[in-house]
Amino acid sequence: MIDTNDENMLLSRRTLMAGGVATGVAAGLPISAMASVATPPGSADDGALPADPATRAAIVRRMRLRHNAGHVFWWFRGTSYAQQGATLIPLCGMVFGSMIKVTPRDDGGLNVIQYELGFRTDLETGERLEKMRNPLTGQMIEIPFAPVGPTAFSYSATNDLILPEMIGGSRFTIEHIPELFYRAGDMVLFQYQSRATVETKGKPDRILNDLGNIYGPASEALDANLPTANAWVQGTDVTDYARWLQMPPGMGTQTLRSIGQKVFRFEDMPKDWLEMITKADPKMADDPLAVFDREEATYRN
Template sequence: MLNRRTFIAAGAALGATAPALAAAAGSATTAGQLNSADPNEVLNALVKLRASLDGRIAFWWMKGPRYGVVGTTVTPLFNNYVVSWHRFVRQPDGNYKSSIVELSYYVDLATGQPIEKWRNPITGQMNDLEHIAFGPVTSTRTPHGVAPPDKTPGVEMRLKSTLGVLAQHNDDIWVQEDVSATMTPTTPGRAPYSGNDMATYQGSVRQLLDPSLLGVDAVMHYQSVTAWRSWMKMGDIKGTLMARAMGQKVWSVDDVPSDIMALARRMHPAMIADPVATLEMTPPERSFHR
């Protein structure tokens, strides 16, 4: 068992008032359906799906392949294993401050073992892979999407985001959050990076409409289309990196799959040993680091 603080207590210390939380938790009631035309109700639903209205930390794990796309040819490259943790704190204006830490690892498609040296099937060249620790990064979630993070050390960021209900059927709801970003490193010699992330969070309408539940069960369907990573050394080859993955929300690192946790403990032991302290630490000089 990990030595970590009580997440509910951490959330209570954030100062969110009970009346505001109750209003957010119980605002969406339209004949058993979430009012998808009300951006504030959609935002509150997103927060309940991704974490909790009261500032409690939620964990997410994710698995799925990455592909190289050149023209219409799609080439499987490797699998991506991710563990992340999130906290949302309601602000007086109804927006939410969100904080996130993400640990991301590339593993062999067949064995699931972490890759340090990788032969790029498109170029035929050997590459060193980067296993990424991202954050902590804080940004503002609004009814119209995510605003640029307060700080993105080491990069200048341009961001476009949308938020909405993709579909509702019976007790199922799918909330989409799409983000397009261009990040230009402030370090000379590093190329800009651009990408498009499309996350769809699936949960229960009944749970979302229950004012006694501040956070609900959820799974995620994830797709992305991004520029080549610099370490792939693609040269003049025109194409994109594409991801397809699924994930699940859990309330403890003990419920994250053991193979992902083994990677996190091996490669970023200090960060995963105390997730709350990691989320609250002073942001590093760079948002991304190995």
């Protein structure tokens, strides 16, 4: 039975990767949400999940971020499509990284700083694209170098999210659907779904939907002695087109399918992403943690 009165902290996918804001999807933002332990039809749930809200909130924090001070890094990769009805038209690949600095407070809350950077890639070679031909319009378009952040936000001791009024000069309004959080064999998983509206002065609003699953070993996710745990993600974004694609009205929507992983060192991020960082932003490659002290970049998606 789903208890919709059980309030926990759940972050949308790219707070961990988020890929989120930088790709122009809802996952780029952390959100506060309702979470429940549920047994989906046909699942192998063995009833081994704790029932109390505080323990569940601790599990999610352990999987998404960490309880102690330090850094986590999320990467994901996937394919972006133009979607027209049920037809998917490949646009480009994506390799994305999110760097997150976590600082616990004495009151039980968290201060968080997040920096995100994604690269669009050739569908055949995997090489970074700086230009691409829009397959629907035939137009050759420039792909912006568009990091997001560093974005500072926080959580209260009761996991209420405190976001800045503006992020990179744009306003994000988040709507959230309650998560399903459950056990399947040796894995703990939770499903998430969110919708964001992005308002940028002088540009049309964008609707960004983000949905997927975050999962990890139960032996780590349920271990109260561990400050953080290994985790993976599988996600789908369904959004209005990124503005830089210059799509005329009526051309459908944009869809991204991706997989990803949480790691604990910058050097453990995907090799191709690290190589693209070295070429595109040598200062970041030389001193990656210094990005948390940069001025906030303008949101360009």
